[in-house]
Amino acid sequence: MNNLKNSLKSNNLEFDDKFYERCNEFIKLLQKWGKVHNLSGSLHENDIIENIVDSVYPLSFINNFESFADIGTGAGYPGLLLAISKPNIKCYLIEPRIKRVAFLNFVKNSLGLQNVEVICKRVEEVKDIKVDLITSRAVTNTSLLLDLTINISKDNCSFLFYKGSMLEDEIKKAKLDNCTIISRKERNYLYLQK
Numbered sequence: 001m002n003n004l005k006n007s008l009k010s011n012n013l014e015f016d017d018k019f020y021e022r023c024n025e026f027i028k029l030l031q032k033w034g035k036v037h038n039l040s041g042s043l044h045e046n047d048i049i050e051n052i053v054d055s056v057y058p059l060s061f062i063n064n065f066e067s068f069a070d071i072g073t074g075a076g077y078p079g080l081l082l083a084i085s086k087p088n089i090k091c092y093l094i095e096p097r098i099k100r101v102a103f104l105n106f107v108k109n110s111l112g113l114q115n116v117e118v119i120c121k122r123v124e125e126v127k128d129i130k131v132d133l134i135t136s137r138a139v140t141n142t143s144l145l146l147d148l149t150i151n152i153s154k155d156n157c158s159f160l161f162y163k164g165s166m167l168e169d170e171i172k173k174a175k176l177d178n179c180t181i182i183s184r185k186e187r188n189y190l191y192l193q194k
């Protein structure tokens with residue numbers, strides 16, 4: 001666990017002991033079930049730690065939020081890790097694939113994450129929630145994500161998309177005028193505020 005703590009510390013992020021306990025448990029569960037159900041890429045501890053850091057790094061620059069929805073959470077990145085780091089914030093993890101949903105619910109129950117609700121649907125089918133932050137990593141392009149999430153965004157909703165390179169075209173296509181890009185390693189975090 002020291003690896004994770006040190007890595008977060010070197011990125012100016014610190015969390016309480018409960019966060020590290022829960023991350024530790026998440027790593028164990030992902031390593032155990034990820035192989036059986038082909039849930040995620042590398043299950044090597046260092047790679048999982050890097051994915052955890054990637055998931056929570058934006059907390060160092062985004063504004064406060066009261067609720068959020070993560071689109072296409074897969075095996076947990078970034079939504080589940082953001083939920084672990086913000087246990088008092090209501091969090092919706094939206095993921096249509098049943099095995100991934102079963103894993104997310106299993107982690108939610110094992111870790112006692114009362115702030116998490118897993119929704120087994122495609123985001124465009126979700127209509128009964130409204131949030132003030134939407135996150136997504138490795139699901140689809142920015143323009144489509146903005147369209148697909150219209151029904152679940154509050155008027156003042158912000159968007160945090162975890163992107164790689166080649167962002168300029170996406171920004172042009174989505175006609176974004178109020179966005180911030182923060183880079184870390186290969187990652188470009190695209191943060192949009194209304």
Ligand SMILES: C[S@@+](CC[C@H](N)C(=O)[O-])C[C@H]1O[C@@H](n2cnc3c(N)ncnc32)[C@H](O)[C@@H]1O
Nearest residue numbers: 071072073074077095096097122123137138139
């Ligand atoms: C490449 S995986 C990325 C998973 C995770 N976000 C990550 O970065 O490791 C894409 C995920 O998006 C989900 N997905 C695809 N289309 C979706 C949609 N319309 N609504 C919600 N989830 C979707 C898939 O089921 C899949 O789990």
